[in-house]
Amino acid sequence: MTVSVRGVQLARLLGRWHALPARRRSPDYAALASSVRGLLADGRLALGVRLPAERELADALEISRTTVSAAYRELRDSGHLTSRRGAGSWTTLPSGHRVASSGLWMADDELDLIDLSCAALPAPEPLMAAAREAVEELPHYLGGVGYHPSGITELREAVADQYTERGLPTSPEQIMITNGVLHALDLILRLQVPVGASVLVESPTYPNALAAFAARRARISTHGLDEGGWDAELLLGALRQTRPSLAYLIPEFHNPTGHVMPAGLREQLVATAQRTGTDLVIDESFVDLPLDGQPMPPAVASFDRHGRVLTIGGMSKPFWGGLRVGWIRASAPIVQRLAAVRVGVDTAGPVLDQLVAVRLLSRAAEVIPQRRALLAAQRDALVAAVHEHLPSWRVTVPSGGVTLWAELDGPVSSALARAVEPLGVRLAPGPRFGVDGTLERFIRLPFTQPVPELVDGVRRIAAARYDLDRTGRPQWSEPALIA
Structure with missing residues (x-):
């Protein structure tokens, strides 16, 4: 089912389109068409969305229907709108352009490379002691x-205790240990999502999750985040209209934007999912990393009374990516069914790794505050460097997590990532975090590297951006993993 956007909703997304500089240089219809193209390029308006009728949008924007009609015609001419008589008009990209969710960056150990494509920390010092005890x-x-x-029972109990301490009573029977968060997502998809089923994701979102959905040949629809986060009306409306089998969301320090979903929307989300028959996969990979001492909203699962919420998390972000331990929190019957599915995939996880995880979790009160202090200092240094060397870029300082989501001064994200690679910096361009080749005005900047590398990296990026408008765009080969 095609998602539609009402006139008042599109008007809210467009904002003060008539006050933009392009408005003074162009006719009204051209400025309106340009603003809609900007929403598509930024991922705030998804592809395949049916736009409101001309008269409805004209009333919402308080302009003439002739202006809207001309804007729609220009969008059709540029390939950003497809119309069919009697069916309406829906958003597209020129020539059906799409970007696959595979072919991502592969992290490696090149010593002279500043790798800003991977949002992960090195191992904490207590890891060695935990390994010896294990x-x-x-x-x-x-x-x-x-x-x-x-x-193993010992680790399931430790993870269950963590949830209980957060105010979400959990028994070990509700926990399944996996080989990382992506493995947790893959098992859920195998159990809950038939091949070709509809799923809803945020835009932008975690690229490797998109790859997992693509492997299931899922039909992906998106909800676009803006600089304030989730638009409740549009998100809940997308659930009601598409009634997806599953929705994948990152409500705590969203990857890559850093947003935190408010408590009220969490409650509405669960209630709407129950009415639409949608399972919610809530990725809590960053829940342990608030950086400014702010209280966290209740877990999404705390509003669940019908077993609709499956929460996934793991050791990668707060501890170390090399320790491939993740988990799923769900109802006990679903955990049993997931275990049955797993037997046909990889049987079980390494016992020794799980024992290491138990010992590290017992040291969480020592490790996590150190991680938060380190990340807060590196975040502030990265923000200061961007403001100094790339003052035309816009960044919203996240209150937690490990990444900045920067809005660039033009749709040059992929070109910039290509241009800066010869300078020894690896970036994850914006389109890698979407499904349709949009988000070219954005780039993700993790602050998981030491401060000198972050500052040096921003300087090199600024040099590449300065040269980008003065030279041809270099060619590159497609890499393979983003974390």
Whole structure:
């Protein structure tokens, strides 16, 4: 089912389109068409969305229908709108252009490379002590077969206790241990999403999640985030209109924008999902990383009374990506069904890694505050460097997580990523975080590197941006992983 946007909703997205500089240089219809193209390029207006009728939009914008009609005609001529008599008009891109969600950056160990494509921290110092303790405890498990499809009991209890401490009572039977957060998502998709089913994601969102949906050949619809985060009316409206099998959302320090979903919307989201028959996969990878001491809203699952919310999380972001331990929190019957699915995939996770995770979680009160202090300092240094060297870029300072989402001074994200690579900087361009080749005005900048590397990286990016308008665009080969 095609998502439609009402006239008042599109008017709110357009904002003060008539006050833009282009408005003074162009006729009204051209300025309106340009503003709609800008919404598409930024991902705030998804592709495949049916726009309001000409008269409805004219009334909402308080302009003539002739102006809207001319703007729609220009959008059709530029390939950004497709119309069919009796069916309406819906958003497209010229020549059906799409960008696949694979072919992402591959992290490596090049010593002279400042890698700003990967949003992950190095291992904390207590990891070695945790590993030694885990090896000492391993003999207790060596008498068994070593297969624990739902995870070892000790780790399931530790994760359940974490949720309970956050005000979300959880039993170990509601926890399944996985080989990382993406593995958790993959198992959920195998169980809950038939091939070709409809799913809803945010735009922008985590690229590797998009790759997982593509592997299931899911029909993806998007909800565009703006500089303030989620538009409640549009998000809930998308759920009601498309009635997807599953919605994947990142409500805590959203990757890549850093937004936090307010408590009221969380409650509305769960209630709407229950009415539409939609399962909610809530990615809490960054929930442990508030940086400014702010209180966190209740977990989305705290509003769930019908088993619609499946929460995923893991050790990668607060601890270390090399420790491939994640988890799923769901109802006990769903955990049992997930374990049955897993037996046909990889049987079980490594016992030793899970023992290391238990020991690290027991040190969370020591490790997490150190991580937060480090990230806060690196975030502030990165923001200051962007303001100094790229003053025309706009960044909203996130209150947690590990990334900045920067709005550039033009739709040059992919070109900039190509141009800066010869200077020894690797970037993840905006379109990698969407499904339709949009988001060229944005780029993600993680603050997980040491301050000197962040500042040096921004200087190199600024040099590449300065040269970009004066030279041809270099060619590049497609890389393979973003974290």
